[in-house]
Amino acid sequence: xxxxxxxxxxxxxxxxxLEQEGRCGCGCGVKxxxxxxxxxxxxxxxxxxxxxxxxxxxxxxxxxxxxxKTDTEDTPRITKARRQGGEKGQWARRQNRGHGxxxxxxxxxxxxxxxxRGFPKKPKGKPE
Numbered sequence: 001x002x003x004x005x006x007x008x009x010x011x012x013x014x015x016x017x018l019e020q021e022g023r024c025g026c027g028c029g030v031k032x033x034x035x036x037x038x039x040x041x042x043x044x045x046x047x048x049x050x051x052x053x054x055x056x057x058x059x060x061x062x063x064x065x066x067x068x069k070t071d072t073e074d075t076p077r078i079t080k081a082r083r084q085g086g087e088k089g090q091w092a093r094r095q096n097r098g099h100g101x102x103x104x105x106x107x108x109x110x111x112x113x114x115x116x117r118g119f120p121k122k123p124k125g126k127p128e
Contacts, residue, residue: 027058
């Protein structure tokens with residue numbers, strides 16, 4: 001189970017802003033504008049993987065940069081980790097649904113036959 005996301009305190013936000021010198025943490029170098037386009041705190045290592053809510057695992061990004069990071073980096077990695085861990089995918093669906101819902105032809109109850117699809121009983125041939 002992954003850790004739940006916690007909001008930054010005002011003090012943590014100020015410390016991160018000073019550490020990044022007021023610039024976006026993605027490396028684009030654009031100044032952060034909390035009142036304009038907005039600022040989002042992102043995790044270096046996502047919570048869905050092995051990330052934590054510690055301040056060392058956080059950085060401040062502009063909203064467009066945060067969206068790009070989430071869509072291109074985080075989401076595919078988290079989805080793959082959940083699939084490999086058995087939380088997603090066909091195996092997980094089968095576990096949630098339960099066993100025995102698909103019945104093999106070899107396991108039909110004794111004395112019960114499969115019903116025909118309704119094809120004509122007489123073979124086709126020359127008309128009499």
